[in-house]
């Protein structure tokens with residue numbers, strides 16, 4: 001470890017800390033080390049350096065205030081092979097990233113996101129309907145919901161079923177993408193560049209990259225071309241890509257970069273929102289007292305005879321607190337997405353060298369017992385006591401309510417769209433259903449493992465079992481009725497459906513009759 005670096009675990013020659021670098025659920029080991037080495041420590045990864053921040057003040061200073069130097073991402077050859085450096089999430093600080101970011105920002109502002117509320121609301125109604133009809137499949141209903149919302153927002157084309165061809169193609173491409181990105185799936189090409197020149201016939205990982213690239217391009221450019229053709233026919237429905245296509249020149253975007261912009265937004269918008277909602281349900285089952293308080297609140301404010309509306313949230317402080325607590329309890333991105341430095345930075349007497357990888361350990365911060373009372377428990381009430389949920393008397397001002405969405409110039413561009421989805425669905429689900437432990441054949445409750453989460457940089461619970469029942473017969477009727485009424489909103493987004501989708505749409509509406 002070079003002089004001036006933050007402290008960290010003892011190193012060995014050549015490898016540094018590489019031999020002890022966690023390859024899965026890194027947030028847990030990183031948090032353990034944070035309790036030992038402090039809120040800022042370093043890891044030597046061969047000749048490279050990674051710095052782990054588990055201290056809110058350091059994050060605010062280095063990542064938010066000095067975002068100009070911490071905006072980069074670490075090099076990732078595999079991502080370049082698959083996406084040609086055009087995946088906004090993983091892209092280095094390049095002109096292409098700036099173009100992608102500007103285009104995303106211009107159209108995902110709070111005002112622009114508000115334009116997409118009708119389809120989000122209609123899809124959320126279908127989610128309630130799907131859960132009502134087939135409660136056991138809630139996990140896939142939620143995945144369909146988030147994928148359909150993002151497809152509708154971006155391309156004006158929805159996915160009525162989990163098996164809708166675009167949705168199936170997306171989850172297939174995404175699965176392959178996650179496999180190639182998994183640590184250990186590829187040799188350490190970023191550390192040992194010579195490995196990049198191994199010919200494809202001896203490098204399965206290169207063939208996997210080529211396969212993923214093809215799956216992504218077939219879907220992303222297929223959707224892109226379809227939108228272009230729809231525009232040419234004069235059949236606009238207000239989708240994001242329509243606007244991008246008409247402003248392509250202004251943003252300096254060619255076909256290639258425009259196709260990948262759509263792609264990265266589907267990726268960013270699908271499993272993040274669904275993982276969040278699955279965690280919310282897991283927590284409601286595991287913490288029935290919190291569920292009861294939320295039920296009482298929504299009954300008092302919204303009542304029995306209508307579905308919640310977005311404006312209701314202003315009068316629902318406990319549910320607002322629950323939404324924040326869900327982000328804290330099981331953040332979708334427990335280490336955010338790694339950043340990297342464009343220039344050396346000095347902080348608290350330590351040197352962070354140029355090119356260092358920076359992990360923001362949001363898991364470690366959110367689960368710090370010095371900041372939070374009983375951090376391992378799901379306790380929405382903490383956000384009623386202080387703005388950032390920290391213990392009264394502890395200074396939580398270095399945190400912010402949208403901390404789970406990232407830092408500095410890389411903060412999540414989908415934040416407003418995501419928050420609308422989360423807010424609508426949290427209210428809807430609580431208004432409509434009871435969430436309980438399922439029972440086994442002997443009638444014994446099946447306890448949930450609240451740590452049974454997926455591996456990966458973005459995480460959510462593995463599919464789990466629970467019992468979901470409508471809270472009253474009247475609410476079930478309202479859901480059926482609202483679902484039918486949403487048909488008009490859906491219609492604009494239902495062009496070019498497969499025969500199976502058309503049949504499903506017709507059948508589900510007839511069923512509701």
Ligand code: HEM
Nearest residue numbers: 089268269272273276332333337405406407410412414418
């Ligand atoms: C629960 C929902 C979501 C959460 C918790 C979430 C969280 C995050 C986090 C932590 C980052 C990394 C920020 C950083 O590096 O500092 C990120 C980046 C990103 N998110 Fe989200 N996100 C969500 C939903 C969405 C949605 C709906 C979209 C698309 C419409 C989206 C698109 C992106 C993109 C493109 C990036 C990369 C930004 C860049 O590197 O410049 N996300 N998100």
